[in-house]
Amino acid sequence: MITHIVLFKLKDGSPESVERTAQVLRDMEGKIEQLQSIEVGIDVIHSERSYHIGLVTRFASMDDLNAYQIHPVHKKVIEHMSSVREASASVDYVS
Template sequence: MITHIVLFKLKDGSPESVERTVQVLKNMEGKIDELRSIEVGTDILHSERSYHIALVTKFDSMDDLNAYQVHPEHKKVIAHMAEVREASVSVDYES
C-alpha cells in the first residue's frame, strides 16, 4: 500500500475558500478506480506554521499512484490548486 499525503496552504484562508477547496478534493472520491481511500481534513490550530488542508490518499501500488497523477479527475484538482494554492508539501511512503 502507498500512502500519499499533501498539505496545502491557500492564498485565501477564509473558511469559504477552504471549504470550496475541500469539496474539490473530496469530489475525486469514487471517480478514480486506483484511489483506495481519501481523507481530507482542515486545520483546527490555525498557528503561524499551519497549512489549511491535509489530503491523505492510499493506493495499492506505485503504478496506481502514477495512474492517479494523470487521471482526468485529478487533473481538474491540479488546475484548481494552481489557482488557489500558496504552497504545498507532500510525502509518499509504503504503508
C-alpha cells in the same frame, strides 16, 4: 500500499475558500479507480506554521499512484489547486 499525503496552504484562508477547496478534493472520491481511500482535513489549530488542508490518499501500488497522477479527474483538481494554493508539501511512503 502507498500513502500519499499533501498539505495545502491557500492564498485565501477564509473559511469559505478553505471549505470550497476541501470539497474539490473530496469530490475525487469514487471517481478514480486506483484511489483506494481519501481523507481531507481542514486545520483546526490555525498556528503560524499550519497549512489549511491536509489530503491523505492510499493506493495499492506505485503504478496506481502514477495512474492517479495523470487521471483526468485529478488533472482538473490540479488545475484548481494551482490557482488557489500558495504553497504545498507532500510525502509518499510504503504503508
